[in-house]
Amino acid sequence: MPAQQSPQNERQQLRRELQQRRLALSELDLERAGQQVSEHLLSLPQVQQATTIGGYFSVKNELATGPALASLLAQQKQLALPVLHPFCKGHLLFLSYDNNTRFVPNRYQIPEPELNCQHIVPLAQLQVLLVPLVGFDAKGNRMGMGGGFYDRTLSGWQQGRYPNLLPIGLAHNVQQAEHIPTEGWDVPLPMIITPYKIWHFSD
Numbered sequence: 299m300p301a302q303q304s305p306q307n308e309r310q311q312l313r314r315e316l317q318q319r320r321l322a323l324s325e326l327d328l329e330r331a332g333q334q335v336s337e338h339l340l341s342l343p344q345v346q347q348a349t350t351i352g353g354y355f356s357v358k359n360e361l362a363t364g365p366a367l368a369s370l371l372a373q374q375k376q377l378a379l380p381v382l383h384p385f386c387k388g389h390l391l392f393l394s395y396d397n398n399t400r401f402v403p404n405r406y407q408i409p410e411p412e413l414n415c416q417h418i419v420p421l422a423q424l425q426v427l428l429v430p431l432v433g434f435d436a437k438g439n440r441m442g443m444g445g446g447f448y449d450r451t452l453s454g455w456q457q458g459r460y461p462n463l464l465p466i467g468l469a470h471n472v473q474q475a476e477h478i479p480t481e482g483w484d485v486p487l488p489m490i491i492t493p494y495k496i497w498h499f500s501d
């Protein structure tokens with residue numbers, strides 16, 4: 299082991315540790331967490347007022363979005379889910395999602411809506427974007443799967459291009475870390491929801 303770790307190695311090690319933590323959760327933990335986060339989310343005025351919301355299709359031990367997406371659909375919200383951009387590497391597109399959506403697995407085996415240009419929902423149309431987290435800290439710094447997909451998605455928001463958009467990170471309690479090391483491209487979140495609480499970080 300070298301005495302001095304590179305920042306990338308440190309990040310990778312922390313990512314693995316945080317992934318391990320959520321892998322230790324039971325089926326019951328996962329189910330309860332999804333329900334509790336859904337309740338917190340639906341209690342927010344920003345969500346109640348939103349007409350169009352970006353979610354994610356949760357897999358494995360990610361914070362389950364099933365309960366939240368089902369409730370939001372029942373409330374007639376327009377929903378959109380991420381799709382890996384077919385030629386703009388590292389970028390996401392958001393495609394509308396309803397009970398008729400056909401899903402196809404992407405390169406990471408995550409189901410995504412079948413690509414159809416007519417179903418693209420521009421980021422500017424979303425009022426809320428649910429962001430999947432691997433880890434977070436008490437300052438709102440986030441860590442994802444390591445592809446930089448959400449960093450790229452959020453960079454325009456950070457630059458003020460989407461003033462009507464509220465990104466909200468979703469995570470299990472155990473995904474909180476003492477300190478998430480950040481790089482220049484990392485975008486801290488204004489809000490994170492865990493089963494325990496709603497964290498507000500802006501102002």
Ligand SMILES: Nc1nc2c(c(=O)[nH]1)N(C=O)[C@@H](CNc1ccc(C(=O)N[C@@H](CCC(=O)O)C(=O)O)cc1)CN2
Pocket residue numbers: 317354355356357360380381382390405406408430442443444445446447448
């Ligand atoms: N549900 C969900 N959808 C999402 C994301 C996410 O984090 N969760 N993404 C957020 O960016 C994008 C996909 N990003 C990903 C980036 C890297 C890997 C990846 O490296 N997977 C490894 C397995 C890693 C592990 O399980 O620990 C692999 O396939 O080998 C997966 C997804 C878009 N859709």
Ligand SMILES: Nc1ncnc2c1ncn2[C@@H]1O[C@H](COP(=O)(O)OP(=O)(O)OP(=O)(O)O)[C@@H](O)[C@H]1O
Pocket residue numbers: 309440441442443444445446447448449450453483484
């Ligand atoms: N705005 C950006 N423009 C160009 N490259 C970027 C940008 N944001 C991140 N990247 C690249 O993406 C890679 C992964 O970033 P990082 O480790 O922060 O991922 P992450 O935040 O865990 O993943 P995600 O954003 O998908 O949840 C970095 O190596 C970085 O070079």
